[in-house]
Amino acid sequence: MLQVFEARLFELVTGEIGSELVAGRIVMAISFREEVLEHSWYAIEWWCQRRIFIGNCYVVSLAMKIRRFPEVRSVELKWKPHFADFNLVPDGWGGYFYPWICEMARVYPLLEEIKLKRMVVTDECLELISKSFKNFKVLVLSSCEGFSTDGLAAIAANCRHCCMLFASWNLRELDLRESEVEDLSGHWLSHFPDSCTSLQSLNMSCLASEVNFSALQRLIARSPNLKTLRLNRAVPLEKLSTLLHRAPQLVELGTGAYSAEIRPNVYSNLAEAFSRCKELMGLSGFWDVVPSYLPAIYSVCSRLTSLNLSYATIQSPDVTKIVTQCPNLQSLSVLDYIEDAGLHALSLSCKDLRELRVFPSDPFVADANVSLTEQGLVAVSEGCLKLQSVLYFCRQMSNAALTTIAKNRPNLNCFRLCILEPRAPDYLTLEPLDNGFGAIVDHCKQLQRLSLSGLLTDLVFEYIGNRAKKLEMLSIAFAGDSDMGLHHVLSGCDSLRKLEIRDCPFGDKALLDNVSKLETMRSLWMSSCSVSLGACKRLSQKMPRLNVEVIDEQGDLDSRSDNSPVEKLYVYRTVAGPRLDMPSFIRNMDQNPTCRRYSLEKLFSE
Amino acid sequence: MVRSSIVTLYITSQSFPYTHSHYQLLSITIIPTKMSSEASTITSEPPTTAVVSIGSLSTNDTELTLGLPGGNSRKSGAKRTFSVTTDLKLGGTDRSSLECSVVRRSPSSKEQVVGWPPVRSYRKNMAKSGCKYVKVAVDGAPYLRKVDLELYSGYQQLLSSFEDMFSCFAINNVMEEMKLMDPVNGTEYVPTYEDKDGDLMLVGDVPWKMFVESCKRIRLMKNSEAGSSGMYKSQLT
Numbered sequence: 001m002l003q004v005f006e007a008r009l010f011e012l013v014t015g016e017i018g019s020e021l022v023a024g025r026i027v028m029a030i031s032f033r034e035e036v037l038e039h040s041w042y043a044i045e046w047w048c049q050r051r052i053f054i055g056n057c058y059v060v061s062l063a064m065k066i067r068r069f070p071e072v073r074s075v076e077l078k079w080k081p082h083f084a085d086f087n088l089v090p091d092g093w094g095g096y097f098y099p100w101i102c103e104m105a106r107v108y109p110l111l112e113e114i115k116l117k118r119m120v121v122t123d124e125c126l127e128l129i130s131k132s133f134k135n136f137k138v139l140v141l142s143s144c145e146g147f148s149t150d151g152l153a154a155i156a157a158n159c160r161h162c163c164m165l166f167a168s169w170n171l172r173e174l175d176l177r178e179s180e181v182e183d184l185s186g187h188w189l190s191h192f193p194d195s196c197t198s199l200q201s202l203n204m205s206c207l208a209s210e211v212n213f214s215a216l217q218r219l220i221a222r223s224p225n226l227k228t229l230r231l232n233r234a235v236p237l238e239k240l241s242t243l244l245h246r247a248p249q250l251v252e253l254g255t256g257a258y259s260a261e262i263r264p265n266v267y268s269n270l271a272e273a274f275s276r277c278k279e280l281m282g283l284s285g286f287w288d289v290v291p292s293y294l295p296a297i298y299s300v301c302s303r304l305t306s307l308n309l310s311y312a313t314i315q316s317p318d319v320t321k322i323v324t325q326c327p328n329l330q331s332l333s334v335l336d337y338i339e340d341a342g343l344h345a346l347s348l349s350c351k352d353l354r355e356l357r358v359f360p361s362d363p364f365v366a367d368a369n370v371s372l373t374e375q376g377l378v379a380v381s382e383g384c385l386k387l388q389s390v391l392y393f394c395r396q397m398s399n400a401a402l403t404t405i406a407k408n409r410p411n412l413n414c415f416r417l418c419i420l421e422p423r424a425p426d427y428l429t430l431e432p433l434d435n436g437f438g439a440i441v442d443h444c445k446q447l448q449r450l451s452l453s454g455l456l457t458d459l460v461f462e463y464i465g466n467r468a469k470k471l472e473m474l475s476i477a478f479a480g481d482s483d484m485g486l487h488h489v490l491s492g493c494d495s496l497r498k499l500e501i502r503d504c505p506f507g508d509k510a511l512l513d514n515v516s517k518l519e520t521m522r523s524l525w526m527s528s529c530s531v532s533l534g535a536c537k538r539l540s541q542k543m544p545r546l547n548v549e550v551i552d553e554q555g556d557l558d559s560r561s562d563n564s565p566v567e568k569l570y571v572y573r574t575v576a577g578p579r580l581d582m583p584s585f586i587r588n589m590d591q592n593p594t595c596r597r598y599s600l601e602k603l604f605s606e
Numbered sequence: 607m608v609r610s611s612i613v614t615l616y617i618t619s620q621s622f623p624y625t626h627s628h629y630q631l632l633s634i635t636i637i638p639t640k641m642s643s644e645a646s647t648i649t650s651e652p653p654t655t656a657v658v659s660i661g662s663l664s665t666n667d668t669e670l671t672l673g674l675p676g677g678n679s680r681k682s683g684a685k686r687t688f689s690v691t692t693d694l695k696l697g698g699t700d701r702s703s704l705e706c707s708v709v710r711r712s713p714s715s716k717e718q719v720v721g722w723p724p725v726r727s728y729r730k731n732m733a734k735s736g737c738k739y740v741k742v743a744v745d746g747a748p749y750l751r752k753v754d755l756e757l758y759s760g761y762q763q764l765l766s767s768f769e770d771m772f773s774c775f776a777i778n779n780v781m782e783e784m785k786l787m788d789p790v791n792g793t794e795y796v797p798t799y800e801d802k803d804g805d806l807m808l809v810g811d812v813p814w815k816m817f818v819e820s821c822k823r824i825r826l827m828k829n830s831e832a833g834s835s836g837m838y839k840s841q842l843t
Binding site for chain 1: 719720721722723724725726727728729
């Protein structure tokens with residue numbers, strides 16, 4: 001039925017374990033003996049043999065899990081490379097969940113949770129899930145694709161099926177965050193049977209079509225434990241108060257479209273409904289905002305810790321008015337409509353802010369449509385002492401500003417800056433931004449994630465290699481002068497796990513000089529760089545435990561010369577050999593795949 | 607009665623071999639090589655010329671437009687794309703992949719690349735898509751209709767849908783005027799709309815996207831009422 005890869009091992013990431021595994025926890029750390037496998041990353045920890053997290057595809061083997069983890073309760077899989085979010089990974093690349101669910105359905109009867117990220121999930125998968133696990137509780141599909149609302153109907157309906165056969169089947173969480181769902185109709189929600197009262201979390205914000213409102217209303221009314229509800233855009237504002245009345249216990253709410261004709265009774269109903277939600281701490285949604293309705297949320301602002309206004313096309317004064325009423329805000333996502341003025345106000349009001357994300361309202365226009373500059377971020381770095389995580393889209397930046405930010409906030413652990421224009425220099429001095437980012441990695445010693453942009457030479461990579469010792473994930477675009485840039489990063493960043501690069505002049509030498517580094521990393525992505533086909537082959541020869549995949553949609557890989565540059569390269573460590581579901585435009589550079597298959601028994605018998 | 611039909615073309619993305627960066631097929635404009643004096647038509651013969659624009663799908667929504675040969679019927683605005691011309695044989699309304707012999711004209715100063723800036727497709731889709739249903743009233747008709755403006759990529763498509771919806775109409779699209787005509791009695795209807803400020807506006811003056819955003823309802827006004835005395839000069843392109 002399906003190809004069972006020969007299993008060796010997989011990577012378990014610590015820190016994923018929640019507090020519920022306290023009682024009866026058995027932790028076994030197993031290190032493989034040196035003569036079998038030399039590298040320390042092969043150490044594995046089992047936690048009650050209950051949770052499996054697989055951070056990269058195809059490293060794992062199903063067979064191994066089958067033999068070792070019959071008690072599995074929770075599976076979390078992350079699949080496609082991060083750059084798939086930006087359309088850099090072609091369709092058909094891989095990441096199909098179906099073979100997995102087929103096996104899991106067979107051997108994990110106690111499975112309760114499935115969390116998937118960037119995978120291709122079909123309706124058949126969802127149907128299988130719905131039929132196979134009597135204790136199934138949590139389904140999270142994050143940035144997935146390939147399924148439709150028919151599949152969701154199966155999930156919703158399975159309660160009915162299971163209630164007939166088993167005593168307890170209660171869906172607790174259905175979270176479709178940012179997945180692309182084929183929206184055939186809104187009827188899927190109506191499939192939740194009346195007996196389903198266990199729902200705690202429902203996130204359907206990514207769905208376009210209207211769901212049956214009375215079905216939604218009834219579902220909410222009979223779910224006393226519902227804590228998270230993220231509606232989709234099609235739920236009209238006039239009806240929001242009706243839903244809130246039935247769920248005053250909500251902790252997180254995502255509104256639907258936040259617009260309606262201006263009518264006093266709609267407003268007053270809404271304001272009153274919000275005021276009854278005493279537990280509400282997170283708000284999101286806010287599509288199509290009509291500003292006159294915003295004051296309806298003022299009664300909850302003082303409690304809010306999380307606010308996502310990144311779809312709200314409201315201007316700076318309106319945004320500012322809201323955020324300045326949220327003194328307990330820890331996480332804020334906004335559009336750049338907030339402007340520098342709004343960010344300055346934020347820095348004065350929200351002293352507990354930990355995370356700030358500012359998205360571009362009009363990313364494809366060169367000229368600024370809003371007055372948002374580097375000054376806004378500087379202000380927040382000054383005023384918000386707990387700021388740890390930044391995602392900032394803007395149109396200008398300077399070394400001076402970056403240095404100020406770095407000095408203000410040495411506690412940053414995630415810094416992602418996107419200057420919209422590729423290779424944009426320091427707008428004041430017209431120099432590269434090497435020194436600014438250098439200051440970031442110098443001062444922010446705990447920095448784990450960094451995304452670069454703007455005009456950058458090899459110098460910035462020297463700084464990063466020397467200073468960013470805790471850096472785990474680095475994203476680079478349109479930067480660097482030569483191979484030395486890549487070499488600095490690969491040879492210097494001790495903690496590096498994920499490296500993704502596009503449109504940089506990095507080539508063969510740096511790659512081949514640092515092959516052993518690649519085995520300590522989870523993955524490397526390079527697209528539109530200067531890596532040759534021959535280098536990929538040599539890399540693969542040197543490192544049998546790496547899958548070196550060349551993605552090239554022009555279709556003539558076999559006839560290309562070794563000197564020709566590859567379009568896209570994805571390298572990841574594996575013990576399972578080349579994956580067997582590659583489409584025709586992807587080649588694994590492994591010349592002798594069969595030699596590398598170790599047997600599972602041998603590995604685990606020692 | 608002359609009808610126009612818009613061919614649905616399958617828009618694919620392909621990497622352009624000339625540069626490092628990747629481009630996506632942006633839009634295809636069908637230009638009839640023969641124009642009747644009353645209405646533009648596309649039939650399966652004679653062959654038509656297609657202007658194929660290549661750029662980023664994200665700058666403008668894809669537009670299928672009818673226009674005069676030799677010119678780009680779209681308002682370009684801040685378009686950063688380059689165009690190629692090719693010969694197309696159109697046969698009906700089914701999807702057909704284009705056999706293009708791509709001739710590259712000079713590129714504009716800046717090309718946009720796939721995946722930059724790194725804004726997720728989900729966010730891009732969420733930000734722009736949605737339903738924009740507006741009522742359409744026709745003077746003298748007993749009941750109104752509703753259309754979702756988000757479904758259309760331009761004025762011509764919208765007018766075509768009126769043609770379909772109100773079967774008595776034909777698009778009377780001569781040079782700069784956008785009107786609908788009832789051929790039975792010769793009555794002309796001028797498409798107007800009510801904008802956010804409550805003002806009655808002539809359809810077609812502003813770029814399509816701006817129109818979609820500001821349009822509250824549409825009224826097809828009898829020309830006698832609209833005044834065909836030439837009080838307003840159409841500036842439709």
